[in-house]
Amino acid sequence: MKIINKNIPWHFLTLFILFSLCAGLWVATKKIDYTWRWNRVPQYFIYHDEELIPIPFDGVVASLSNLGDQTQIKVVSEQGEEKTFTVDSNAVEVSEGEDLFQGDYLGAVFEWRAGPLLKGLWVTLWISAVASIFGMIIGLVTGLCRVANNPTLRSLSITYIELIRGTPLLVQIFIFYFFLGTVLDISRIVAGISALAIFAGAYVAEIIRAGIQSIPKGQMEAARSLGMNVPQAMVYIILPQAFKRTLPPLAGQFISLIKDSSLVSIIAITDLTKSGREVITSTFATFEIWFVVAFLYLMLTSVLSQVIAWVERRLSVSD
Amino acid sequence: MIKTVDLKKTFIGRGQTVHAVDGVSAHIKPSEVVVIIGPSGSGKSTYLRCLNGLESSTSGKIEIEGVDLTSKKTDLNRVRREVGMVFQQFNLFPHKTVLQNIVLAQQVVRKRKDAEAEEKGRMLLEKVGIAEKEHEYPIRLSGGQQQRVAIARALAMDPKIMLFDEPTSALDPEMVGEVLEVMKQLAREGMTMVVVTHEMGFAREVADRVLFMDQGKLVEEGTPEHFFTAPKEERTKAFLRQVL
Numbered sequence: 327m328k329i330i331n332k333n334i335p336w337h338f339l340t341l342f343i344l345f346s347l348c349a350g351l352w353v354a355t356k357k358i359d360y361t362w363r364w365n366r367v368p369q370y371f372i373y374h375d376e377e378l379i380p381i382p383f384d385g386v387v388a389s390l391s392n393l394g395d396q397t398q399i400k401v402v403s404e405q406g407e408e409k410t411f412t413v414d415s416n417a418v419e420v421s422e423g424e425d426l427f428q429g430d431y432l433g434a435v436f437e438w439r440a441g442p443l444l445k446g447l448w449v450t451l452w453i454s455a456v457a458s459i460f461g462m463i464i465g466l467v468t469g470l471c472r473v474a475n476n477p478t479l480r481s482l483s484i485t486y487i488e489l490i491r492g493t494p495l496l497v498q499i500f501i502f503y504f505f506l507g508t509v510l511d512i513s514r515i516v517a518g519i520s521a522l523a524i525f526a527g528a529y530v531a532e533i534i535r536a537g538i539q540s541i542p543k544g545q546m547e548a549a550r551s552l553g554m555n556v557p558q559a560m561v562y563i564i565l566p567q568a569f570k571r572t573l574p575p576l577a578g579q580f581i582s583l584i585k586d587s588s589l590v591s592i593i594a595i596t597d598l599t600k601s602g603r604e605v606i607t608s609t610f611a612t613f614e615i616w617f618v619v620a621f622l623y624l625m626l627t628s629v630l631s632q633v634i635a636w637v638e639r640r641l642s643v644s645d
Numbered sequence: 646m647i648k649t650v651d652l653k654k655t656f657i658g659r660g661q662t663v664h665a666v667d668g669v670s671a672h673i674k675p676s677e678v679v680v681i682i683g684p685s686g687s688g689k690s691t692y693l694r695c696l697n698g699l700e701s702s703t704s705g706k707i708e709i710e711g712v713d714l715t716s717k718k719t720d721l722n723r724v725r726r727e728v729g730m731v732f733q734q735f736n737l738f739p740h741k742t743v744l745q746n747i748v749l750a751q752q753v754v755r756k757r758k759d760a761e762a763e764e765k766g767r768m769l770l771e772k773v774g775i776a777e778k779e780h781e782y783p784i785r786l787s788g789g790q791q792q793r794v795a796i797a798r799a800l801a802m803d804p805k806i807m808l809f810d811e812p813t814s815a816l817d818p819e820m821v822g823e824v825l826e827v828m829k830q831l832a833r834e835g836m837t838m839v840v841v842t843h844e845m846g847f848a849r850e851v852a853d854r855v856l857f858m859d860q861g862k863l864v865e866e867g868t869p870e871h872f873f874t875a876p877k878e879e880r881t882k883a884f885l886r887q888v889l
Contacts, residue, residue, distance in 0.1 A: 548736035552750035553726035644782040
């Protein structure tokens with residue numbers, strides 16, 4: 327209890343500093359005469375879409391039957407063809423016996439639809455997830471090659487790692503899209519995901535290598551002395567321990583990957599960043615949208631760090 | 646059972662050549678307990694590690710139960726199943742519980758069923774006197790307990806030969822006794838054992854034969870009685886004056 331009491335003034339100071347920073351931001355935007363329009367933002371997450379239903383031929387409304395929220399409209403064409411449409415009851419635009427021409431609206435159906443920000447968030451999420459999985463596989467294989475006895479495997483993995491770590495991700499994405507995309511005829515999504523996965527793989531490989539090398543030599547010797555071969559010793563003894571040790575740096579790497587995925591917007595993949603840019607062109611709510619986009623990225627990354635912290639806690643039972 | 650002929654192991658590194666094992670010929674018979682002693686850096690550990698292929702020999706011959714270890718055709722993993730090893734630093738698997746440590750290799754290498762492996766594991770833990778610790782992780786055991794688990798882990802593979810590489814050197818003095826006790830029991834049961842140790846008392850009491858190594862060479866060998874009372878070589882006498 328005493329320790330907590332002693333810290334309370336400091337917590338207040340922290341809150342005060344954060345509050346001052348926010349206030350400063352607010353004052354600064356006041357000065358440039360910016361009108362905040364937060365009310366424009368929600369419709370880009372989810373919106374109520376109205377779909378108008380037209381009649382496909384010239385004809386007559388034969389009957390209307392109300393089924394509560396929805397209404398069934400039966401229409402008959404001049405040739406005697408019958409068709410039934412369902413529209414929302416509060417959006418019926420015709421009455422019984424009315425003559426209609428082809429293309430006239432019978433009514434409308436309303437539906438909730440995901441807006442561009444939600445769609446972009448989803449694209450970012452699955453692109454990052456797929457790239458992470460492949461990045462992990464590539465990194466694991468390369469990391470194992472990096473510590474292998476075979477000189478060719480070692481040299482190849484070092485070349486790959488140096489090549490990828492030494493060039494900017496943005497340039498790699500361009501090369502994947504414009505060069506490999508053209509030569510191998512792959513789509514922009516595949517090009518984007520490959521660039522991200524191969525980029526992450528190089529860093530993961532070094533993390534895995536460091537993890538493997540941090541396990542004392544005696545562990546491998548003990549496993550071998552029990553008759554296990556190298557793959558068995560790796561799978562059962564070395565990698566589980568290495569994985570546990572490398573979890574914090576791996577978490578950092580995958581959080582980076584989520585953020586780096588924003589770069590694929592440059593090759594016209596409609597991820598969260600590109601969706602944000604598109605929404606800005608139609609709302610001019612530049613500040614609001616970028617803040618929202620940043621917050622959404624923050625949500626993705628903090629969920630990931632929570633998950634990894636949970637795994638870390640679970641693995642720490644043997645400490 | 647174990648036969649080495651003119652075994653040599655040379656380490657080359659940073660322009661230096663070290664003859665760690667320099668022409669050791671020895672023959673260890675079934676059920677024999679052989680203790681190897683010698684000063685630090687005399688090559689006794691390296692010699693022991695050659696016996697299960699943890700170090701590959703530079704030249705010479707090693708035969709374990711008639712299988713030539715130096716031949717390229719020999720499957721080392723098959724030989725290692727039959728040769729248990731206990732390390733100075735225990736080398737228990739820290740991410741596995743005590744029982745899992747003992748069960749894992751039985752399942753992976755010997756392809757035993759879970760129940761069979763666990764039964765064997767519990768029986769061996771009973772034998773080394775720590776049955777109640779089966780669900781603990783190694784980090785929570787004392788050094789002596791860890792080393793006894795390591796012995797149980799090696800025994801679980803039903804080895805025909807046990808190698809001990811300074812099993813008590815990393816232990817607090819009061820824990821040495823409990824580990825030596827387990828080893829003595831093994832010796833009484835007729836296990837073939839090669840022990841590298843600084844425990845002269847153990848050598849005197851348990852060994853059938855003592856090998857004294859210095860600078861990679863086998864200087865003198867004989868029964869403990871001969872060795873501790875009437876050593877022939879000057880180097881042996883000098884060493885014994887230091888340690889006794």
